[in-house]
Amino acid sequence: MSHAEYLLRPIGRVESVLVDRDAAPKQGDEGAPDAWLVFDPGMREGIRDIGVGTEIIVLTWLDRASRDVLVVHPRGDPDNPLRGVFSTRSPDRPNPIGLHRVQVLVIDGTRMRVRNLEALDATPILDIKPVLAPATER
Amino acid sequence: MSHAEYLLRPIGRVESVLVDRDAAPKQGDEGAPDAWLVFDPGMREGIRDIGVGTEIIVLTWLDRASRDVLVVHPRGDPDNPLRGVFSTRSPDRPNPIGLHRVQVLVIDGTRMRVRNLEALDATPILDIKPVLAPATER
Numbered sequence: 001m002s003h004a005e006y007l008l009r010p011i012g013r014v015e016s017v018l019v020d021r022d023a024a025p026k027q028g029d030e031g032a033p034d035a036w037l038v039f040d041p042g043m044r045e046g047i048r049d050i051g052v053g054t055e056i057i058v059l060t061w062l063d064r065a066s067r068d069v070l071v072v073h074p075r076g077d078p079d080n081p082l083r084g085v086f087s088t089r090s091p092d093r094p095n096p097i098g099l100h101r102v103q104v105l106v107i108d109g110t111r112m113r114v115r116n117l118e119a120l121d122a123t124p125i126l127d128i129k130p131v132l133a134p135a136t137e138r
Numbered sequence: 139m140s141h142a143e144y145l146l147r148p149i150g151r152v153e154s155v156l157v158d159r160d161a162a163p164k165q166g167d168e169g170a171p172d173a174w175l176v177f178d179p180g181m182r183e184g185i186r187d188i189g190v191g192t193e194i195i196v197l198t199w200l201d202r203a204s205r206d207v208l209v210v211h212p213r214g215d216p217d218n219p220l221r222g223v224f225s226t227r228s229p230d231r232p233n234p235i236g237l238h239r240v241q242v243l244v245i246d247g248t249r250m251r252v253r254n255l256e257a258l259d260a261t262p263i264l265d266i267k268p269v270l271a272p273a274t275e276r
């Protein structure tokens with residue numbers, strides 16, 4: 001099967017104390033630090049309705065991942081049997097898109113501080129989505 | 139701010155009876171039909187551990203979206219006040235990545251039938267992720 005390819009243009013970057021993949025928590029709720037989302041000035045209108053306290057979903061491009069990996073030892077532990085990457089949250093995968101649910105702590109212009117983000121410093125931000133309420137409340 | 143750009147290579151495509159954006163449900167739980175995820179044969183190892191009944195997160199590229207949109211009328215209703223796209227689930231956004239939580243109904247080789255997917259026919263699939271259990275069960 002052949003496909004078109006698509007070009008991602010990041011809307012900003014993460015600023016974090018995390019710089020080392022091996023030292024980073026596997027998930028945000030496993031002790032990840034608070035971090036800044038730094039949006040491009042051109043994205044100001046897009047983020048204007050995000051308020052402090054909001055829970056948001058951050059999509060990132062895990063730019064230090066390997067894209068030619070289809071099976072991994074979960075959580076990087078060689079004692080864990082190999083598993084198809086699409087059944088894991090490994091950053092190594094054909095399209096290394098990170099999915100992070102975080103809470104907004106501070107908004108300062110086009111900078112947004114969020115709680116417990118496991119992404120490394122300088123990770124490109126692709127998209128922000130609201131957390132959806134159940135269908136009955138929409 | 140200037141950024142590198144990144145190239146997405148789809149891992150498969152959606153097969154759905156939905157072909158018209160205006161007729162498609164806004165969300166999967168708003169009456170979306172069951173649909174097939176058709177993976178490239180080269181992705182077989184990556185999906186090998188996904189079982190029938192599993193809840194998965196499907197990331198897609200909403201290839202019929204507009205990428206130069208930063209504010210929208212939510213749910214396409216002009217009576218709704220304009221809102222920054224990053225506070226909405228509008229497909230129109232700088233990087234139109236779709237996020238869909240679905241249940242696997244049938245697996246047939248590299249084809250996977252899933253429940254209630256609102257993506258249009260032929261939508262490129264970018265990634266599949268497991269739904270994470272709470273941290274205590276990981």
